[in-house]
Amino acid sequence: MNTTPLERAPLERARRRQVHVVPELARLRDRSLHTMRFAIAGRNEEMSELDDTGIRLVAEGLEVHVPSVKGRRPRDVVVSYGEGADTCAVRCWIAWQEAKLAAGAAPGGPAYLPVTQWGALGTERLSPDGCGRAMSCSAKYAGLTARRITGHSGRRGLVTTGRRKGKRPEKLRVQGGWSKNSPVFWEYVDEGERTTPPMASACEAAAV
Numbered sequence: 001m002n003t004t005p006l007e008r009a010p011l012e013r014a015r016r017r018q019v020h021v022v023p024e025l026a027r028l029r030d031r032s033l034h035t036m037r038f039a040i041a042g043r044n045e046e047m048s049e050l051d052d053t054g055i056r057l058v059a060e061g062l063e064v065h066v067p068s069v070k071g072r073r074p075r076d077v078v079v080s081y082g083e084g085a086d087t088c089a090v091r092c093w094i095a096w097q098e099a100k101l102a103a104g105a106a107p108g109g110p111a112y113l114p115v116t117q118w119g120a121l122g123t124e125r126l127s128p129d130g131c132g133r134a135m136s137c138s139a140k141y142a143g144l145t146a147r148r149i150t151g152h153s154g155r156r157g158l159v160t161t162g163r164r165k166g167k168r169p170e171k172l173r174v175q176g177g178w179s180k181n182s183p184v185f186w187e188y189v190d191e192g193e194r195t196t197p198p199m200a201s202a203c204e205a206a207a208v
Helices: 024-040 044-049 089-102 128-141 153-164 169-176 183-192 202-207
Strands: 055-057 061-066 075-080
Touching: 024 044, 024 061, 024 075, 024 089, 024 128, 024 153, 044 128, 055 089, 061 089, 075 089, 075 169, 153 169, 153 183, 169 183
Parallel strands: none
Antiparallel strands: 055 061, 061 075
16 A cells, blocks of 8 residues: 555546546555554544644654544554564654645644645645545555455454464553453454454555
8 A cells, every 4th residue: 555656547447537646645544554553553533633742753663642533532552663664653644744744734734634636735734534535545456355444443453463463452452542451352362363264455565
């Protein structure tokens, strides 16, 4: 998802048949949005409510304050540097932050902003629906259509990929803000521990 070409051929059902070139600002935003979602197991609503002031650069990487949405408890998580530049949430965030400030974004505002098809930066925070559409659109152009992409794909991806890499369930549970008795969380853990891994979700494919 984060390494697909900037030139995108029209989808089969698209009215306009010309090739669309993704603005660099939109590409940087989406790269950060996808990797950050995976790193914090973020829901669409949580990604929309993130603020610049809640994302702090530290020695380990980033300290991210995930605000309360829909009555859920807020949480603070640490996002470490990733292995590759294209899938590192820290480096992708820094690149997007620098680009949006250079484009005129107000410091200390929403973490993610809309970007028009011509590359103009919006001023209001990207909506939860906008966060979801950014991910699903990127997945389509990356050819990840075998599995339905939803706002919970990042949450599933964090756990299943983490378990395959030997991460402790308790650490993953805290990172994503699940309760100790969450049946959904333990279902994800079980999926990640299977001998033969199922097809990776879009977020897993972006993070491998």
